[in-house]
Amino acid sequence: MRYLPLTQNDRGAMLGAIGAPDIDALFRDVPRAAVVGREAFSLPDHQGELEVERALARLASKNIAAGSVPFFCGAGAYRHHVPASVDHLIQRSEFLTSYTPYQPEIAQGTLQYLYEFQTQVALLTGMEVANASLYDGSTATAEAVLMAQRLTRRPKAVLSSGLHPHYAETTETLAALSGEVVRAPLRPASAEDLADLIDSETACVVVQSPDVFGLIRDLRPIAEAAHAKGALLIAVVTEVVSLGLLESPGATGADIVAAEGQSIGNGLNFGGPYVGLFATRERFIRQMPGRLVGETVDTDGRRGFVLTLSTREQHIRREKATSNICTNSGLCCLAFTIHLALLGEEGFTGLARINHARAAALAGKLNSIPGVSLVTPSFFNEFTLRLPKPAAPVVDALAARGILGGVPASRLLPHEAEARDLLIVAATETTTSEDGDAFRAALTECLS
Amino acid sequence: MRYLPLTQNDRGAMLGAIGAPDIDALFRDVPRAAVVGREAFSLPDHQGELEVERALARLASKNIAAGSVPFFCGAGAYRHHVPASVDHLIQRSEFLTSYTPYQPEIAQGTLQYLYEFQTQVALLTGMEVANASLYDGSTATAEAVLMAQRLTRRPKAVLSSGLHPHYAETTETLAALSGEVVRAPLRPASAEDLADLIDSETACVVVQSPDVFGLIRDLRPIAEAAHAKGALLIAVVTEVVSLGLLESPGATGADIVAAEGQSIGNGLNFGGPYVGLFATRERFIRQMPGRLVGETVDTDGRRGFVLTLSTREQHIRREKATSNICTNSGLCCLAFTIHLALLGEEGFTGLARINHARAAALAGKLNSIPGVSLVTPSFFNEFTLRLPKPAAPVVDALAARGILGGVPASRLLPHEAEARDLLIVAATETTTSEDGDAFRAALTECLS
Amino acid sequence: MTMNATGRPTAIETVFAQPQPTISGDRGLDHEEPLLFELGRAGVAGVDLPPTEVSEARLAGLRRQGAIGLPGLSEPEIVRHYVRLSRMNYAIDSGLYPLGSCTMKHNPRLNEKMARLPGFGDLHPLQPQQTAQGALALIAELMRWLTTLTGMPAVAMSPKAGAHGELCGLLTIRAAMAARGENRKRILVPSSAHGTNPATAALAGFTVDEVPAKGDGHVDADALKAMLGPDVAAIMLTNPNTCGLFERRIREMAEWAHQAGAYFYCDGANFNAIAGRVRPGDLGIDAMHINLHKTFSTPHGGGGPGAGPVVLSAALAPFAPLPLLMQDDKGFRLIESREDLPAGTQPFGRMCAFHGQMGMFVRALAYMLSHGADGIRQASEDAVLAANYILASLKGTLSAPFEGPCMHEALFDDAFLAGTGVTTLDFAKAMIDEGYHPMTMYFPLVVHGAMLIEPTESESKESLDRFIAVMRGLAEEAKAGNHARFAEAPYLAPRRRLDETRAARKPILRWTPQVLSEAAK
Amino acid sequence: MTMNATGRPTAIETVFAQPQPTISGDRGLDHEEPLLFELGRAGVAGVDLPPTEVSEARLAGLRRQGAIGLPGLSEPEIVRHYVRLSRMNYAIDSGLYPLGSCTMKHNPRLNEKMARLPGFGDLHPLQPQQTAQGALALIAELMRWLTTLTGMPAVAMSPKAGAHGELCGLLTIRAAMAARGENRKRILVPSSAHGTNPATAALAGFTVDEVPAKGDGHVDADALKAMLGPDVAAIMLTNPNTCGLFERRIREMAEWAHQAGAYFYCDGANFNAIAGRVRPGDLGIDAMHINLHKTFSTPHGGGGPGAGPVVLSAALAPFAPLPLLMQDDKGFRLIESREDLPAGTQPFGRMCAFHGQMGMFVRALAYMLSHGADGIRQASEDAVLAANYILASLKGTLSAPFEGPCMHEALFDDAFLAGTGVTTLDFAKAMIDEGYHPMTMYFPLVVHGAMLIEPTESESKESLDRFIAVMRGLAEEAKAGNHARFAEAPYLAPRRRLDETRAARKPILRWTPQVLSEAAK
Numbered sequence A, B: 001m002r003y004l005p006l007t008q009n010d011r012g013a014m015l016g017a018i019g020a021p022d023i024d025a026l027f028r029d030v031p032r033a034a035v036v037g038r039e040a041f042s043l044p045d046h047q048g049e050l051e052v053e054r055a056l057a058r059l060a061s062k063n064i065a066a067g068s069v070p071f072f073c074g075a076g077a078y079r080h081h082v083p084a085s086v087d088h089l090i091q092r093s094e095f096l097t098s099y100t101p102y103q104p105e106i107a108q109g110t111l112q113y114l115y116e117f118q119t120q121v122a123l124l125t126g127m128e129v130a131n132a133s134l135y136d137g138s139t140a141t142a143e144a145v146l147m148a149q150r151l152t153r154r155p156k157a158v159l160s161s162g163l164h165p166h167y168a169e170t171t172e173t174l175a176a177l178s179g180e181v182v183r184a185p186l187r188p189a190s191a192e193d194l195a196d197l198i199d200s201e202t203a204c205v206v207v208q209s210p211d212v213f214g215l216i217r218d219l220r221p222i223a224e225a226a227h228a229k230g231a232l233l234i235a236v237v238t239e240v241v242s243l244g245l246l247e248s249p250g251a252t253g254a255d256i257v258a259a260e261g262q263s264i265g266n267g268l269n270f271g272g273p274y275v276g277l278f279a280t281r282e283r284f285i286r287q288m289p290g291r292l293v294g295e296t297v298d299t300d301g302r303r304g305f306v307l308t309l310s311t312r313e314q315h316i317r318r319e320k321a322t323s324n325i326c327t328n329s330g331l332c333c334l335a336f337t338i339h340l341a342l343l344g345e346e347g348f349t350g351l352a353r354i355n356h357a358r359a360a361a362l363a364g365k366l367n368s369i370p371g372v373s374l375v376t377p378s379f380f381n382e383f384t385l386r387l388p389k390p391a392a393p394v395v396d397a398l399a400a401r402g403i404l405g406g407v408p409a410s411r412l413l414p415h416e417a418e419a420r421d422l423l424i425v426a427a428t429e430t431t432t433s434e435d436g437d438a439f440r441a442a443l444t445e446c447l448s
Numbered sequence C, D: 001m002t003m004n005a006t007g008r009p010t011a012i013e014t015v016f017a018q019p020q021p022t023i024s025g026d027r028g029l030d031h032e033e034p035l036l037f038e039l040g041r042a043g044v045a046g047v048d049l050p051p052t053e054v055s056e057a058r059l060a061g062l063r064r065q066g067a068i069g070l071p072g073l074s075e076p077e078i079v080r081h082y083v084r085l086s087r088m089n090y091a092i093d094s095g096l097y098p099l100g101s102c103t104m105k106h107n108p109r110l111n112e113k114m115a116r117l118p119g120f121g122d123l124h125p126l127q128p129q130q131t132a133q134g135a136l137a138l139i140a141e142l143m144r145w146l147t148t149l150t151g152m153p154a155v156a157m158s159p160k161a162g163a164h165g166e167l168c169g170l171l172t173i174r175a176a177m178a179a180r181g182e183n184r185k186r187i188l189v190p191s192s193a194h195g196t197n198p199a200t201a202a203l204a205g206f207t208v209d210e211v212p213a214k215g216d217g218h219v220d221a222d223a224l225k226a227m228l229g230p231d232v233a234a235i236m237l238t239n240p241n242t243c244g245l246f247e248r249r250i251r252e253m254a255e256w257a258h259q260a261g262a263y264f265y266c267d268g269a270n271f272n273a274i275a276g277r278v279r280p281g282d283l284g285i286d287a288m289h290i291n292l293h294k295t296f297s298t299p300h301g302g303g304g305p306g307a308g309p310v311v312l313s314a315a316l317a318p319f320a321p322l323p324l325l326m327q328d329d330k331g332f333r334l335i336e337s338r339e340d341l342p343a344g345t346q347p348f349g350r351m352c353a354f355h356g357q358m359g360m361f362v363r364a365l366a367y368m369l370s371h372g373a374d375g376i377r378q379a380s381e382d383a384v385l386a387a388n389y390i391l392a393s394l395k396g397t398l399s400a401p402f403e404g405p406c407m408h409e410a411l412f413d414d415a416f417l418a419g420t421g422v423t424t425l426d427f428a429k430a431m432i433d434e435g436y437h438p439m440t441m442y443f444p445l446v447v448h449g450a451m452l453i454e455p456t457e458s459e460s461k462e463s464l465d466r467f468i469a470v471m472r473g474l475a476e477e478a479k480a481g482n483h484a485r486f487a488e489a490p491y492l493a494p495r496r497r498l499d500e501t502r503a504a505r506k507p508i509l510r511w512t513p514q515v516l517s518e519a520a521k
């Protein structure tokens, strides 16, 4: 077995040194009845690289890769071009095969990039501080609600109907345990009046912008309404690239920002691993979930970085911890921070402009198809169309024509009649105008 | 431009510090008439990664990758499975972006792997010493002949007709300058009598085994004949994997071994870069071409490695150097040595057995096609078939059927009537029995 | 900065005298590296994008006004920045990494390559399912391996790490209880448990009762039995436990729990000790998470990402969260909402967006196919063998609180340091100077100054022997009273000991431009 | 081993006192690493292959009898071995690498990715040409870039490195001469030429006459003129030359050479200084090799591989070696033998098997497309600007033998070290302690103790300023008489100065098992 360095001789010698007759002796604490042999497992024996590669490549070939066809899916995961140096750098052994930086003297590489990551996230979101990541945008949103419940000592969380349904369900699952979660009624792509739902029991209001339909939401009035009632505003962002063109949540009144960072540096990966961004105000840091990296000095007085405020965390505080998270999204943070470093101010804002321009051009193309209407007056790189018929079968028909034509709203909201005919369409810098033409032609066909 | 760190401000400041009015001032030595502007070049402006990637991917998609179809080409380049860790490790920045190890104190990584490489090559070939690589097998062969001419002070080199024609032409081109090159008449896959061609003017006899048709040659009688006349035997190996199953050239009388190392660790790459292996006897080292790494100690008495015997080389000896080579195949050596280290004795000999077994099975399958006959009674992983009609069009027909069915001998020997109907077919560990069946079926079709 | 500048007595200096500073501040191949924000400037970027202008029409008047403040750097600078940072890290690939409970085993590069196949890496989670049948088939195949290896009927794939899996498991239990019309509040957790266990229990809305450990490192089964009652929802044990021991009486404890109407959650972080030899399903376990980033070697990546699928007993299976993966004649299908649930399923909710850590699934399956059932069994045996070899070789030098044999990790305490003035922490930092990553320290909490050493199956005997020799050497040094070697360690790392108190007292969690920080004052 | 053990006076130690040894011999993140052959053993391998037996039938009785003697290691050990070795190397990616004449510029990772596309990396050189039209088109496109940038009509693509390109160029000239029925024997090469120039001329069967350099670092054009004659086959100049200067009188020299019936071979290793601004074709050059691994950034890879295409004038084009790349209505076609030559072509022969360094071609074209003509011009300007910035900033501290401005590299001599007892070599080794790779030393031979500094366009101004400051600091140290800092340097590298004499006196070029080496004695 190529991964196992011990030879039979080694094993014998080691058993000898231990004074054990055989390997079974080391497992003597295992109840007899629970000891099984190889035959208990109807699984194959070990295989070489070539065979494994073939088996997996066969499975991979049964999927349509996004990059191989005109592609327009978004709704919480976006296909962007990731520079080659990103994937090269994150595979450096010293990044890839190290653990959480518990020993700062020999983990400054990880600690410094996390500190830089925290700074970047704070800058993008317009907040004062950010943590070193959570699992993804959905769990970050749920954690944000729990944090708001702790901070306000109030039970109720109000969720905008524009919040990604998976995020809403994840939040409900978790936050309902310790409180109450209220979802605003669905009003696709039209402003909703959340103020009515906020009361003295409300810990927070959760609003996504651009929302799941792509609509850009103005957080300011909601922030006012929430703050007026002593509630916090949690802003959710599923497409961070939008922050290169739109006002930051921090600048529009958010108290906590939960975002999905996948768009920067990370591939689609069929849904994971992604990277949850979490930022808030300085005064809330002791209630923050997740790891935090802080600056300090070593005994020679040189600047260095360490994991800090761990008294919030499970390994110190146990049942009193602010979260149970341990392993987070380390390497995805690295991909994010490298890609963002490559972009810089110029690149990131430029990328955002391109995304919006491509989406605007595409919306124009599709909107002109008879029977098709654009339901999102404003959007960043994703918008929603109303089709003259249910969207799901249309998307299947498009797929049959070799086009991945967006996400039918009904996939996320099967119970909402409202959603049945809605198609959520995204464009990014990877979307060409030829892609758009192909889409327009195929969609026209499928609708006629 | 993403690769250029200087800002316009920087450029201005630097010109100021230099005291130059503008950049043109720094080019003042260029004759006016030779100064041209941007417009002199009908070439595009810079592009982003996405655009460049698209342009090159488009070209790549116009080729049939070996791994995407049943594949049987050899004749000097072989498709083997290279473990993923090889390509990962050779891309470590410290290996990929370093220069020839001129500063040994900060190049021990490169120097140690080259020392290990030299040792592996010496072991495989059964020789006493090996150098740190030449460009490829063909230039290694030519260099071997020049070395033999220097060592024997004789002009004539006798080339076996089984020597890869490209190797023969490369050798002729170079060695004819300083002497005479005689090629034995073509006798595909039957023993040839080279002894007759050896005389007191003969510096060396060059024999490839397995030869270009795949035939395994017995070097011993030729070595005797050569040595009897005071000539040297140069053994050429184009498929190093064969050394895992066959007697080494050293053990069968070779004085110099020139080999192509591509099969181990290196991809096909449409012909390059490859890695020339060069090994010989200790007493000849001062006439060897190429870099040599040797063991020594540092001022603390610790073992270390350095480039040595550079008095043979161009940068010291200039026109008296044993070769003009400077840049060699460094990173390909690394891929070779890592792959061979992974294989080890067990893996390398096992790999050789698999290659031979697959080829034997394939030969059986194809030999049974009516009108097709096997012309190479012995072989390692490559053999030659005689077809009932010219091979070149058949290979084209096979390609049209999505099968890369080997190399027609006429591609290498267009002037040899003898070669017209011969097809050189290779199999490796990557060749499946399904591939073989598909080949047999398609070939049968093409011949009927 | 020279040591003297820090004013520590030169007696200590002589242990590992620090050379005088260089002009550059760099030292040979060891480069200092500023922050991105200190390196960057305007007018340069590491990407080239077509210049594009946009109209305001669709931006709802919310176009960003101010600058973000991101630094500009070219690609060469970026590459150098991260290469330099990486060189300040210790890694499995550069040395033995005996971090107990963390399972720092070899991460095959084949798995990285497979995860990057466009057919896996470039798939959108919401693209039509018929265009991702190969991906769903891969998840199904991984589920088959996990359920077969654990002998459990079902598995929930979406949890993103171990702690997330714990949460998933406890929420499943909570849902099963609710379905029985019960609302039990207590969960019994041993004192030796990993911090995530009590934290998760609390997060899931339970109260935590601590089960004491016995002097032999095993959970006090009788105490646990006594604590069981009608308000106990579950027992939450780790097996093999965090002392590196297999809970001998685990099946009894399971039985008692079941008799008491409670479920048995097992923390499976240490499954790597028994995979291929013992099936948790045979132990009476109802739910167990598996850290794919431990047992099945998906890279830790400096802290993540991971994956924590949870295997479930028949009793709990119906309550597994969305999405569910089904197979019918039309192929594989994801059930993503309550609307079209198969009969008998009552998912408690959803753990996260989409369907889990696909990237980790590919790597884990590549690991499994490569090892095979025989290799997985062998790997477990080798891991246990290596740990016992270390235990046997070092117990004379360090102090082992419990009788062997152990499972995949060897636990020591700091008794052997008594009177030396050297702490477990000091000892660990001295290991850094010797080229080793320290073991897990001060965990589990049940022994004093714990040192938990997990060598994994990835180390050769030669490597283990070197490690043992160095540990012996250090122990002798400590006992010989060479205090400075430990108290001031590490001397030879990119940084000396860092001031964690200062970091926590006045947290600086981000870089700020001078102006800003001035303002702050 | 401690320093004292080597018995050097401790006075020197105090410069960079070496700490006492560790128990392990490793030091923090710096690990010592034995040879593969010292680590390996029987019974283990880093691959898994299906066990296979073979019959003797087809082996002509030549089956290997003895063992080869290769060591066995598992994959984890192999990965660690090479990761550790890599960490002992300096690289562009970790710091400024001012190796004059070697052009250590940034190597974009995009280019690595492109070269690995199966459509390029997994192509067989002899597969049917209609199945490789994209590859041939890529070569044709690269040829278009090279001929356009150089203003030359033709290019031979097969040479595998610069020296191989020189050989190709001289053989082309030789063939052209022969076609004229001439057999001129002499080639004029300046004393400042790179070693490969005379070596290549000799290899190509010519005798070398050295052209002196003038005091200003330029070739003595008048001397060259005087040396021209009926037996001169070619002049072989480097431009910009190895002193980093553009040969002012290059066009005159070309004219004289042509008048004398000789050809003008130009060593194009320094093309990176003028690419996009000057076309060698406008200078009267007949043949010039281009190091794709310098000007167009294909990675040096620790010594290779490279690629050395040779651009040719109309006079030489017909004699270019096989293979030739043609395009007709059926697409691209390789002419691989004399049998089907297009009219007017008389290839002198073949440089190597197959068609050249395709892997490098892909990388170079990716570099060209990324930079574009504008970026290539800018890169040349930035390279020249950076070199002049260093020249201007350091000429007060170090000693510059020639008047500026320079091209892409700044040349200094060791006059500034006069009386310090510090040599160019010592100075270079002290740079290593400061975290810098030394510049090219003792080349070119025309100045004493040459220091040839090529910063390339890949360094930021901040990086150049740091380098300048450190060089100034070192120069002051040298002048201040801090001799030990230099004479004993490096102190902080993985190895101290290595004994090269010993290595050459009794060469040990391979590892040998003890038994064998015993026998040797």
Ligand SMILES: Cc1ncc(COP(=O)(O)O)c(C=O)c1O
Binding pocket: A325, A326, A327, C101, C102, C161, C162, C163, C164, C194, C196, C197, C238, C242, C267, C269, C270, C291, C306, C307, C308
């Ligand atoms: C025993 C044990 N349980 C649970 C966990 C938590 O797993 P994760 O870090 O994947 O959330 C760990 C990981 O450190 C552990 O060691």
Ligand SMILES: Cc1ncc(COP(=O)(O)O)c(C=O)c1O
Binding pocket: B325, B326, B327, D101, D102, D161, D162, D163, D164, D194, D196, D197, D238, D242, D267, D269, D270, D291, D306, D307, D308
């Ligand atoms: C001026 C000059 N000419 C020729 C060469 C030889 O090029 P290569 O190393 O690619 O053979 C070099 C490379 O060092 C060089 O600097």
